[in-house]
Amino acid sequence: MAFKIKGSHVLAIALAGGLGLWMMAGDVKIGGQSDNGESAVPIAEREAERSAEIFKVRHVPLMAQERQQSVLVRGRTRADAVVTVRAETAGVLEKRLVSKGQNVKKGDLVCVIERGAREASLAQAKAQLAQAETEYNANAQLKKKGFASQNRLTALRAALDAAKASVASAQLELERTEVRANAAGIVQDPIAEAGDMLSMGGTCVTLIDNDPMLFTGQVSERDIGRIATGMEAEVKLITGDTATGTIRYIAPSADAQTRTFAVEIEFEPGSGVRDGMTAEARIVLDAGKAFRVSPSWVTLADDGTIGIRIVKEDNTVAFVPVTILSQEKDGFWVTGPSEGDRVITLGQEYVVAGEKVETAPDERYAGKLAAAEGLQATGTAQ
Incomplete structure (x- = not known):
């Protein structure tokens, strides 16, 4: 059977012949030295030349x-004080003379408790005082004439002093039916209504002292050394309004859980800031x-x-x-x-x-x- 030469066989023979001719004509380089005696630059030298380039x-x-540095403090506004005006004696509230939102000065009458038997007690104490004074004065005259003993006069003197104390106590108890503000401020809840039974220490009205208003916040221990009392601060309220104030208090010790220090900033008078608003203060430091x-x-x-x-x-x-x-x-x-x-x-x-x-x-x-x-x-x- 005749052998038939295919095209792929011809292509393979041609490639093999070409590869053989190239190998016979080329240089073989071993270890940086070619077989024709020409030396090639070693890799180390080539890298050294490249690294020498600046x-x-x-x-x-x-x-x-x-x-301009600053410390940012987040917190809220609050009144300088919230004062509870309390009853100093028990009784039914006869009338309340102030209403919510009203400005009250220190010493103003705000509530009146029913007097009840307190007036009668005062009258009785005054009558006993008059009787004790009469008996004491009469026996004092008899003592001068020798018709009364010193022991009798001493006992009457003690009764007279007790009667005076009773009058003073009854008078004080009657005065306590008039409850007066112990601070200036604006009336707010909680307040008592007429007809309420107030116990001793019960709340008559609550006053918020908004002069001055304060901003309270916490400063990290990293920044506490950068601020001091008397430094100015700008407080931005959640409403977008701003007010200026001065640092009046820095806590001497840090909160055990947050490791932050409480700071109070006092607003300038007439700032119009309300109590309990979210705000942030920027304390400006020296440039x-x-x-x-x-x-x-x-x-x-x-x-x-x-x-x-x-x-x-x-x-x-x-x-x-x-x-x-x-x-x-x-x-x-x-x-x-x-x-x-x-x-x-x-x-x-x-x-x-x-x-x-x-x-x-x-x-x-x-x-x-x-x-x-x-x-x-x-x-x-x-």
Whole structure:
């Protein structure tokens, strides 16, 4: 049977012949040395030449800016005091002379309790006092004439003093039927109604002392050392209204559970702030120097320290640790660098401290260099 040559066989023979001719004409390189005697550059040398090339980075100079610092405190408003005007004697409330929302001054009559038998008790005590005075005076005259003993006169004197005490007690009990405000304020619930039976210590009316009004909140232990009594604060109410005040009290010890310190801010007179409103206070601190940097400029050292990489005068890289004071939507406020440090804005992740670099100003931030100093980068994030 005749052997039939297929097209695939021809193609295979052609490929094999071409491969053989290429192998006969080419150089075989073993260990960096070709078989024709020409030497190739070792890999180590090629990598050394590549690493010797100076890396290019871009930078901008840092200039400190005045930063107005503040402490934000969330809390609520409250009256300086809520005073309960209580009855000092038991009885039926005959009438209440004030109503809710009414301003009351200290000493104003607010409630009257039914006098009942108290007037009769006072009259009886006064009658007994008159009788005791008469008996004492008569026996005092007899004593001078020798017709009364000293013991008798002493007993009558004691009876006279007891009668005076009874009158004073009955008078005081009668006066207690008139309940007067022991502080100034505005009447609010709870209040008693006419006809109510008041026990001793029962509530007649409740007064809210809104002069002054206060803001109370909690300050973290991290910020407590930055504020002091007498500092001003701006309080923003949930309604959007604002009022100014002054810190009048800072708790000497922290809450055991929250580790925060209670703070009271006293509003200025006539603030119009109501009791029990949600609010937040901003306590303004003294302005300080700080640097604003873009988040992309901040990096980490090998030990996890937060910082930035700068270019020194000899164009070597240095790592500068920073302290982040606050974070805003367009960057960080930090301290740690020095005025005029050239922070690397492009390429900082590819260089290490001590490495020599080729530098160029970062034109992307040219529009944000402050004109006052000629070259001042605000460092606002793009």
